[in-house]
Amino acid sequence: MKTMTKLALGAAAATILLGTANAGETLDAVRAKGHVQCGISTGVAGFAFTDDKGDWQGFDPAVCKAVAAAIFGDTNAVKYTTTTGKTRFTALSSGEVDMLARNTTWTFSRDTDLKLDFVGVNYYDGQGFMVPTALGVASATELDGASVCIQTGTTTELNLADFFRINKISYEAVPIETNDEAQTNYKAGRCDVYTTDASGLAATRSTFENPDEHMLLPEIISKEPLGPLVRHGDSEWADVVRWVLNAMITAEEFGVTSENVDKMATGTENPEINRLLGSEGDLGAMIGLDKAWAWRAIKMVGNYGEVFEEFIGSETPIGLERGINGLWTKGGILYSPPFR
Amino acid sequence: MSNALQTPVAPPRNGFSLGKIWTDKRSRGVIIQIFATAAFFAFIFWLLRNAVANFETLGKPFGFDFLWQESNYDINQHLIEYDSRSSHFRAGVVGVLNTLLVAVCGIVLSTILGFILGVLRLSPNWLVNRLSYCYIEFVRNVPVLVHILLIHGILVHALPGVKAVLKGATDDASQQFFLTNRGFYVPRPIFESGIWLVVAAIIGGIAIAMWYRRQARIKQADTGEQSPVFWMSVLAILGLPIVAYFLAGQPIQWDAPVPGRFNFKGGMALKPEFLALWLALSLYTAAFIAENVRSGIEAVSQGQTEAAHALGLPRGRTMNLVIIPQALRVIIPPLTSQYLNITKNSSLAIAIGYMDIVATIGGITLNQTGREMECMIIVLSLYLMFSLTISLLMNWYNKRIALVER
Numbered sequence: 001m002k003t004m005t006k007l008a009l010g011a012a013a014a015t016i017l018l019g020t021a022n023a024g025e026t027l028d029a030v031r032a033k034g035h036v037q038c039g040i041s042t043g044v045a046g047f048a049f050t051d052d053k054g055d056w057q058g059f060d061p062a063v064c065k066a067v068a069a070a071i072f073g074d075t076n077a078v079k080y081t082t083t084t085g086k087t088r089f090t091a092l093s094s095g096e097v098d099m100l101a102r103n104t105t106w107t108f109s110r111d112t113d114l115k116l117d118f119v120g121v122n123y124y125d126g127q128g129f130m131v132p133t134a135l136g137v138a139s140a141t142e143l144d145g146a147s148v149c150i151q152t153g154t155t156t157e158l159n160l161a162d163f164f165r166i167n168k169i170s171y172e173a174v175p176i177e178t179n180d181e182a183q184t185n186y187k188a189g190r191c192d193v194y195t196t197d198a199s200g201l202a203a204t205r206s207t208f209e210n211p212d213e214h215m216l217l218p219e220i221i222s223k224e225p226l227g228p229l230v231r232h233g234d235s236e237w238a239d240v241v242r243w244v245l246n247a248m249i250t251a252e253e254f255g256v257t258s259e260n261v262d263k264m265a266t267g268t269e270n271p272e273i274n275r276l277l278g279s280e281g282d283l284g285a286m287i288g289l290d291k292a293w294a295w296r297a298i299k300m301v302g303n304y305g306e307v308f309e310e311f312i313g314s315e316t317p318i319g320l321e322r323g324i325n326g327l328w329t330k331g332g333i334l335y336s337p338p339f340r
Numbered sequence: 341m342s343n344a345l346q347t348p349v350a351p352p353r354n355g356f357s358l359g360k361i362w363t364d365k366r367s368r369g370v371i372i373q374i375f376a377t378a379a380f381f382a383f384i385f386w387l388l389r390n391a392v393a394n395f396e397t398l399g400k401p402f403g404f405d406f407l408w409q410e411s412n413y414d415i416n417q418h419l420i421e422y423d424s425r426s427s428h429f430r431a432g433v434v435g436v437l438n439t440l441l442v443a444v445c446g447i448v449l450s451t452i453l454g455f456i457l458g459v460l461r462l463s464p465n466w467l468v469n470r471l472s473y474c475y476i477e478f479v480r481n482v483p484v485l486v487h488i489l490l491i492h493g494i495l496v497h498a499l500p501g502v503k504a505v506l507k508g509a510t511d512d513a514s515q516q517f518f519l520t521n522r523g524f525y526v527p528r529p530i531f532e533s534g535i536w537l538v539v540a541a542i543i544g545g546i547a548i549a550m551w552y553r554r555q556a557r558i559k560q561a562d563t564g565e566q567s568p569v570f571w572m573s574v575l576a577i578l579g580l581p582i583v584a585y586f587l588a589g590q591p592i593q594w595d596a597p598v599p600g601r602f603n604f605k606g607g608m609a610l611k612p613e614f615l616a617l618w619l620a621l622s623l624y625t626a627a628f629i630a631e632n633v634r635s636g637i638e639a640v641s642q643g644q645t646e647a648a649h650a651l652g653l654p655r656g657r658t659m660n661l662v663i664i665p666q667a668l669r670v671i672i673p674p675l676t677s678q679y680l681n682i683t684k685n686s687s688l689a690i691a692i693g694y695m696d697i698v699a700t701i702g703g704i705t706l707n708q709t710g711r712e713m714e715c716m717i718i719v720l721s722l723y724l725m726f727s728l729t730i731s732l733l734m735n736w737y738n739k740r741i742a743l744v745e746r
Contacts, residue, residue: 086707093398093710114710115399135602146602147522152699153707158412161424172522172603173414175693175704189501189521190612192602232399 026098026230026237027071027288035077038064039097042082042178045203046311046318047103056080059311062301063101063122063228063245069300070244070293084177086153089114092231099241101228103197105155115232119242122227122304124324124333126220127156128198130205133215135192140219144169149182149191151175156196159222179204197224199312199320206317239287247294249336250276251303253327258302265295276339283339304334395713406709407432413704415695417611428705435700436722442617442696443683443726449622450682451675454629461634472630480627485688487624492616492692496521499612502603509599516596523609527594534591541584542577549573613694617686625682629675636671637663668741676734680727687723697722 030036040048040060048058055076065075083091083102091097093115103125104110106118129140129148137143140163150157152175164171174191176182183204186194194201198220205211228245230238251257254273256264265277274280277298278291285291301307308325312318326332361367392402407429414424419437422430460472479487499521509515518525549572556567585591597607640663648658689696690703697719706715 086703089707089710090712093712109708110710143602145600145605152693152704157414157704158424158708161412161414164414165424171414173416175416175695175699177690177693185496188496189503190496 024234024236024288026234027240030071030098030237034072035079036064036068036071036099037079037081037097038067039081039083039088039091039100039102040064041102042084042180044103044179044200045207046316046320047200047203057311059123059307060101060103062307062311063241064099066248066297066301067099067241067244070240070247070289070297073296073300075300084153085151086177089116092116092229095231098237099228099230103200103226104229105197105224106227106229107155110229116229117232117235117238118227118229119238120227120245121225122245123199123225125197125199125224125226127159127195127222127224128201128220129217130186130194130201130214131192131217133213137217140217140221141167141169143171143193145171146193147172147174147191148193148195149174149176149186150195151179151182152177154196155222155224160195163221183207197226199226199318202320203312203318206319236288240289243287244294244297246336247276247297247339248301248304248307249327249334250339251294251298252305253329253336256298256303257306258299261295261298265292272339391713400710402713404714406705406711406714409709411705412708415700417614417695428701428709431705432697432701432718435695435697438694438700439683439686439689439696439698439722439726442614442621442686442689442694445618446621446625446682446686447679449618450625450629450678453622453626454678455633457626457630458633458637461630462637476627476630479623480631484620484624484685485691487620488616488688488691491620492612495612495616506599506604509604516594518597518604520604521612522603523611524615525597525604525607525609527596528606528608530593530595532591532593534588537584537588538581538591541581545577545580548576548580552576611694613689613692616692617689617694621682621685624685625678628678628681632671632674632678633667635674636667636669639670640666665741669738669743672734672738672741676731676738679730679734683726683730684723 038061040056043049044058046058048056048060051057056078061078061080064078064080068077069075071077081091081097083097083100088100088102088104089110092100101122103123104118105125106121110116111118129143131137143164148160148171150160150173157173157175160171160173172191174185176185179196179200182194182196185191187208194204196204198216201216205214205216208214228241230241250272251261254270254276256273256277261277264273265279267279268274271280275283277295278284278293282291284293287293302310305327308320308322309315312320314321322330322332324333326334328335361371395402408427410424411426411428411431412424413431415422415431415434417438418434419441420430420434422434457472457476460468461476463469463472499519502520502522505518505520509518516527552567552572553569556569560566595606597604597609599605644662644666645658648662653661686696687698690699693699701715702719706712709715
């Protein structure tokens, strides 16, 4: 009995020691190694792609770059690890990457049971279906007996099973590892339908030779709030990533852009802008950064709206409308907590 | 025994002393072994405890309860009843069966192909022997993953699209077999109650064939007369069930695939994922088995063939009765490792989306439940179990055909 008690005490002590050592350690580790290790997808047009210099660009890497800009003042202080739908959570919880920014849906079990922390939403999405126009299908409920290409290890896989079960229709799931493979199989006619988040479908469709020969079905069968996430248990690091994202959204709300941020940083009439950009108060110190953290992120990466328009907006081949991803002041549901 | 001879122990003069335990070579050896074993297990224990403690710090207690939760995902090829309402455990069983299916089919096909190729490789015909040589060298020097992707690519891209085939099938209703890039559709047998008679006939046929074979041996040993063992066996094993089939009133119905809107409905389908994996693994491993077979046959001395010919045995009988039984002793041990390779290489199924054990428990279940450690332990132990079973069977067979020394 005595040894058991001792063992239990020892274990408890070890747990407590480890527990305290955890707090804030990611930020320190990131500072020590001089870069943010960021997990991204293997490539989705607009959302994550390599430019002609081999550097990762897109809507998701922009979050990583903004975090790097806030900490180091250098958008190149990011190293990327490409992850598939299957490897991403293991990569994050094992500490291989510091944060994930790769169209990952915020769900209850991922946030709790998988011991991850979602820090916000950078794209409100929903699962859709893409079919060749020639198939002559007008609604997803007509898809009885169809073959459906799907990326494994995603929430879409679960939604799909639910949708077909609820509607009492059958299908053949064709499991695929990456977005590229899914496209190849879809184009070769291995499956009739490709399903993933509607934004991903629009991005994929834009890369086809004849986008007009493919259409998205009207059904959106799920809520897919996509956002960056970090490991559970290091709230300080979660705060950094969360508030960098919020800074980008708030910047758009108050009209702070990468163009005018220098001028605004000298002081404006609006105290919230001043607090955001560091000319008033010292919010940066509260998350372990300096005063100019948000200024650097906005200056080097841009505000939310700029990033959206640059990579996936209506002027780009992806051609996504802002829709519900607009600011709350403009009919959308993007709403950042105040900087105070 | 020999140790005692090498180190004659002097009779203890002053009785037992602790120092002697260490200076004595034998007891020192035992002590070192005890410590090494203890250290090894302590290390393993430390590793495991560390992992479990770390997971608990992360808030993920170690346990296998998640296996009984609903899996929520679908699997396109399942040999047992399965849907998204089934448990993760059942999904794992589906994965195990899929792994076993492709492994067993692969072992059968690669053995047949490997033996044929190996014998052809030794053919005196220059063209046949070179063709076999080129095939072996080409196939075994390309990684198996490339073969899998290549064959999957060919099946999906080169076979006729399902739409065209569906249209053709609607026009001509008499067709029963369809080859499309979504699989090879064949009629599915539906067994009715009378099927037990056929099954009994098959078992009976095999028993009769075995009995006849033994009688033929005894007869040959006694009188030297040979009996048509092969043809009698064929008659018993095939003929009897066919007679039983008609006697029982044809108890097998065929459910033919019929064209639906998107795919064929009914029937059975060999999916391109299964076909690609099966063919790639078989073709690849067959090249290695062919080399094993060649080395086995070449290991039998030429004198054996000459002696057999001198006794008047024809070529075929020389091969079957003299060369192959001796060659098998050389072939079986490396063949075992090829069988193990097929089983383990089947985990490459993940590349083309064949839902084997790695894709179900080690893939989707792991991802949905976040139980990396537990899932990996399950997958690891399963592969270990498959491999050890194969080794066991092959070692048993190896012992059986080993040279009986008198």
